[in-house]
Amino acid sequence: MTVRTRVAPSPTGEPHVGTAYVALxxxxxxxxxxxxxxxxIEDTDRERxxxxxxxxxxxxxxxxxxxxxxGPDREGPCGxxxxxxxxxVYRRHVRDLIDGGNxxxxxxxxxxxxxxxxxxxxxxxxxxxxxxxAGLDPEVSASRVEAGEPHVVRMRVPPDGVCRFEDRLRGTIxxxxxxxxxxxxxxxxxxxTYHLAVVVDDHLMGITHVLRGDDWINSMPKHALLYRxxxxxxxxxxxxxxxxxxxxxxxxxxxxxxxxxxxxxVGYLPEALLNYLGLMGWSMPDEREVFGIDExxxxxxxxxxxxxxxxxxxxxxxxxxxxxxxxxxxxxxxDRVGQWTLNRDRLAQLVPLIQSRTERFIDxxxxxxYLLGERRELSADLxxxxxxxxxxxxxxLHHALAMMATVRPWDSGALxxxxxxxxxxxxxxxxxxxxxxxxxxxxxxxxLPLFDSMAFLGPDLTRTRLRSALAALGGISKKATKRLDxxxxxxxxxxxxxxxx
RNA sequence: GUCCCCUUCGUCUAGAGGCCUAGGACACUGGGUUUUCAUCCCAGUAACAGGGGUUCGACUCCCCUAGGGGACGCCA
Numbered sequence: 001m002t003v004r005t006r007v008a009p010s011p012t013g014e015p016h017v018g019t020a021y022v023a024l025x026x027x028x029x030x031x032x033x034x035x036x037x038x039x040x041i042e043d044t045d046r047e048r049x050x051x052x053x054x055x056x057x058x059x060x061x062x063x064x065x066x067x068x069x070x071g072p073d074r075e076g077p078c079g080x081x082x083x084x085x086x087x088x089v090y091r092r093h094v095r096d097l098i099d100g101g102n103x104x105x106x107x108x109x110x111x112x113x114x115x116x117x118x119x120x121x122x123x124x125x126x127x128x129x130x131x132x133x134a135g136l137d138p139e140v141s142a143s144r145v146e147a148g149e150p151h152v153v154r155m156r157v158p159p160d161g162v163c164r165f166e167d168r169l170r171g172t173i174x175x176x177x178x179x180x181x182x183x184x185x186x187x188x189x190x191x192x193t194y195h196l197a198v199v200v201d202d203h204l205m206g207i208t209h210v211l212r213g214d215d216w217i218n219s220m221p222k223h224a225l226l227y228r229x230x231x232x233x234x235x236x237x238x239x240x241x242x243x244x245x246x247x248x249x250x251x252x253x254x255x256x257x258x259x260x261x262x263x264x265x266v267g268y269l270p271e272a273l274l275n276y277l278g279l280m281g282w283s284m285p286d287e288r289e290v291f292g293i294d295e296x297x298x299x300x301x302x303x304x305x306x307x308x309x310x311x312x313x314x315x316x317x318x319x320x321x322x323x324x325x326x327x328x329x330x331x332x333x334x335d336r337v338g339q340w341t342l343n344r345d346r347l348a349q350l351v352p353l354i355q356s357r358t359e360r361f362i363d364x365x366x367x368x369x370y371l372l373g374e375r376r377e378l379s380a381d382l383x384x385x386x387x388x389x390x391x392x393x394x395x396x397l398h399h400a401l402a403m404m405a406t407v408r409p410w411d412s413g414a415l416x417x418x419x420x421x422x423x424x425x426x427x428x429x430x431x432x433x434x435x436x437x438x439x440x441x442x443x444x445x446x447x448l449p450l451f452d453s454m455a456f457l458g459p460d461l462t463r464t465r466l467r468s469a470l471a472a473l474g475g476i477s478k479k480a481t482k483r484l485d486x487x488x489x490x491x492x493x494x495x496x497x498x499x500x501x
Numbered sequence: 502g503u504c505c506c507c508u509u510c511g512u513c514u515a516g517a518g519g520c521c522u523a524g525g526a527c528a529c530u531g532g533g534u535u536u537u538c539a540u541c542c543c544a545g546u547a548a549c550a551g552g553g554g555u556u557c558g559a560c561u562c563c564c565c566u567a568g569g570g571g572a573c574g575c576c577a
């Protein structure tokens with residue numbers, strides 16, 4: 001049996017470094033056994049998925065140096081490799097589950113489910129569906145579906161006992177069935193949920209080893225049950241430790257740069273990034289720390305992966321990257337810098353901003369210093385303003401940060417629209433609203449056009465600078481953060497309502 | 502709250518019962534090389550979460566406690 005692994009990202013925004021991490025381990029494992037590695041796009045959430053994100057994932061993984069044998073851009077025997085194009089496959093399998101009595105139609109709406117969950121949580125229980133529609137006569141359900149009533153399909157779950165399954169890294173794990181929800185398999189829009197799609201696709205695509213983040217451990221019973229219902233053998237599962245923020249919570253863009261674009265744009269070499277990711281939860285038998293991906297393939301041992309979640313530490317990555325940079329020949333160095341940001345495409349983004357402001361080329365560097373280099377360290381006095389207090393600045397920065405968590409696409413126009421709306425909602429003149437952002441982004445009160453600057457820097461680097469600006473202003477206490485979050489939510493709600501009217 | 506997972510220096514880790522006076526790397530500190538800086542070299546600070554077992558012997562095995570994390574969505 002040849003080894004087949006996969007990585008299955010969701011195209012819902014910037015390409016995440018965690019995707020590269022999981023992809024690396026899957027890739028290395030497959031290569032080591034001379035097997036295949038597959039890229040599958042899990043775009044069943046049609047609200048959040050878009051093709052631009054998919055393109056970014058493909059491009060970013062390629063940049064990182066990871067390739068795949070089959071994928072949406074590289075057809076193979078098990079395609080299509082985009083879940084949104086596999087609807088018929090899922091519906092067929094759901095049909096089988098229903099016919100076999102292992103799944104049922106559910107007509108419960110969000111209001112009832114909300115109330116149910118709230119009540120269960122108040123009673124201190126794990127919230128889960130209560131099975132109301134599980135008892136419906138199949139004939140009756142079928143006719144309601146026939147009549148066009150909105151519905152989902154849920155899986156049946158054993159009423160008691162425990163689910164026992166194997167994790168390659170942790171051994172046997174047991175989870176009581178009482179904790180497992182009657183998971184929705186088919187949403188009311190006809191698309192499958194992750195749980196159904198992942199099982200069907202992993203089986204149909206011949207996946208032999210599933211290496212994925214350990215946040216999936218709790219859903220193993222659902223998956224194990226589906227394999228059983230379908231009568232399929234389960235692939236081997238190994239749950240990799242989750243990358244962490246310095247505070248040990250799961251790595252998130254709210255607290256840290258996570259986009260592969262960030263790593264590319266600030267000048268990490270992809271081979272250094274992969275090397276660093278290879279050090280997360282794994283180590284060479286001889287403890288060598290600087291190694292290429294081919295060396296990793298040669299020495300990799302899945303059973304030496306550790307289970308404690310590693311903190312993603314930029315400092316060690318910086319050191320490693322320095323090692324790689326110093327090992328470049330002068331020619332290579334020049335080439336790599338050229339590929340980085342001193343290339344035509346990247347420079348072209350700058351031209352509209354700087355040309356009108358340039359009399360001699362020597363004027364260019366000082367204008368773009370904060371775009372091509374680290375912006376200067378900030379001190380609180382840089383935020384002195386004739387009308388805004390330091391507290392006002394913090395509020396603006398906090399709300400801008402909150403807004404940036406969801407703006408898409410990340411471009412000048414969208415940022416401007418959001419900032420205008422936010423300034424309006426906060427009842428602050430746009431020019432004043434922009435002041436703390438200019439300082440945060442550029443280190444100066446006046447710089448190249450702000451939204452273009454942000455667009456050039458990208459979301460992670462921009463957010464990193466806003467966070468550091470907030471810190472320079474003394475930071476925000478936990479309590480104040482809570483208050484500001486509330487404040488922002490209220491403003492956002494207000495402007496949404498206005499937009500709808 | 503319920504369930505699940507995890508727990509060696511600040512961080513990444515080595516360690517699969519005696520090789521551990523717990524090793525390496527990053528960071529930090531000190532020293533050296535260097536016209537500055539950086540690189541480079543040398544040295545130093547720093548950890549087995551706590552408590553019970555098992556054993557002649559426990560960082561390594563078992564149990565409990567504590568701490569951390571995750572899941573609990575018609576998101577993945």
